[in-house]
Amino acid sequence: MSSFRRGLTSLPVQAILAAGLYGQAVPQIPAPTAPPASTGQTPAPAKPATQAVDDTMLKRKSYVRPFSAGVMLSVLGQIPIQDGGFSDALTNQTRDASTTARGYRIGYGVTGQVRLPRKFAFSVSVAQHKSGHSSTLDQYDGVDNPNTPLDDRKHTTIEESSIVKYWDYTFVLRRYTKDHTAPGHRAFFEGGLNMRNVKSVRSTRETTITETVADSVPVVPANKVARGLVGGVGAQFVDDFGVKLVPEFRYTRWLQPSFDALSTMSRKNQFEAIVSITF
Numbered sequence: 001m002s003s004f005r006r007g008l009t010s011l012p013v014q015a016i017l018a019a020g021l022y023g024q025a026v027p028q029i030p031a032p033t034a035p036p037a038s039t040g041q042t043p044a045p046a047k048p049a050t051q052a053v054d055d056t057m058l059k060r061k062s063y064v065r066p067f068s069a070g071v072m073l074s075v076l077g078q079i080p081i082q083d084g085g086f087s088d089a090l091t092n093q094t095r096d097a098s099t100t101a102r103g104y105r106i107g108y109g110v111t112g113q114v115r116l117p118r119k120f121a122f123s124v125s126v127a128q129h130k131s132g133h134s135s136t137l138d139q140y141d142g143v144d145n146p147n148t149p150l151d152d153r154k155h156t157t158i159e160e161s162s163i164v165k166y167w168d169y170t171f172v173l174r175r176y177t178k179d180h181t182a183p184g185h186r187a188f189f190e191g192g193l194n195m196r197n198v199k200s201v202r203s204t205r206e207t208t209i210t211e212t213v214a215d216s217v218p219v220v221p222a223n224k225v226a227r228g229l230v231g232g233v234g235a236q237f238v239d240d241f242g243v244k245l246v247p248e249f250r251y252t253r254w255l256q257p258s259f260d261a262l263s264t265m266s267r268k269n270q271f272e273a274i275v276s277i278t279f
Contacts, residue, residue: 063238064180066115070244070278072125074107077271080131080166086263094140094153097263104130104163111246111276113174121174123190125274128199129168134161135264154209162203162219166258169195170230170250187235194230194252198223221258226266228254234274246276 079101086097109127116122137160142153172192178184201218234248250272257266 063178063183063186064115064121064176064236065242067113068244068278069110069112070276072109072111072127072274072276074109074127074129074168075273076105076107076129077273078267079103079105080129080266080270081133081164081259082265082267084263084265092142095137095262096139097135097137099133099135099263099265102132102134104132107168109168111278113278115180119176119179121176121188123170123172123174125168125170125276127168127170129166130163131166132161132163133264134159135262136160137262157208158205159208160203160205160219162201164198164219164221164258165200167197167199169197171195172230172232176236185235185237187233188248189231189233190248190250191229191231194228194254196226196228196254196258198225198258219259219261219264222260222266223256223258226254226256226258228252228256228270242279244276244278246274246278248274248276250274 081101107129111125113123137158139156140153145152172190174190178186198221203218230252232250237245252270
């Protein structure tokens with residue numbers, strides 16, 4: 001009887017221990033949470049990373065590239081050799097000369113440009129030009145006897161025709177009217193140094209005293225390399241593909257003549273129209 005009572009007394013304790021172990025074994029399910037209250041506004045979609053990069057590159061785009069190069073066409077306002085005449089009379093010699101220039105005002109070449117800070121750039125161009133001319137020299141040596149019907153002096157006639165090939169090297173500093181990153185077309189001013197190299201001379205000559213003698217000895221230039229100061233204005237037009245059209249006008253004041261012999265003389269002033277296509 002006493003053992004039965006002890007069993008009844010320990011029964012509630014065993015039930016409490018069993019309930020505790022069951023609570024630890026069963027997983028706890030969290031209570032559902034209520035969805036956040038709607039504010040009535042749709043959140044803006046996130047900006048794609050590629051679009052942000054494109055916007056940054058657009059802001060940094062330069063409309064004057066660090067380096068550009070292309071081809072150019074040059075048209076001179078006048079032929080490098082000018083028409084002229086020459087005459088002098090010494091005691092025992094008289095000379096009369098005349099020169100006629102002809103053709104060849106169009107040249108071609110290449111050009112390049114390097115971008116500098118702010119609105120500046122440095123440009124170099126190399127252009128080939130030609131000029132042609134013909135001249136005649138009548139020279140009398142000795143003293144004429146007034147008592148004879150004919151001229152007793154020695155008469156020499158020289159007829160010469162030449163074609164000259166030049167290379168013009170132009171170095172100019174440009175200043176644009178817009179910053180390099182400003183979009184659109186832009187104008188510029190430029191100034192610098194022009195150098196003309198007489199590359200080749202082809203001549204034919206006929207000398208007549210009592211008979212005619214022909215030769216092809218080329219005319220010797222007064223300065224094989226002539227220097228001059230150049231200034232100009234122009235503009236840069238750019239399309240959607242980055243191709244640039246650059247028209248400009250230049251003026252060169254030559255400090256040295258390429259040719260300076262009797263009536264054959266180079267021009268001191270040169271006017272030039274140029275159109276370049278650069279990439």
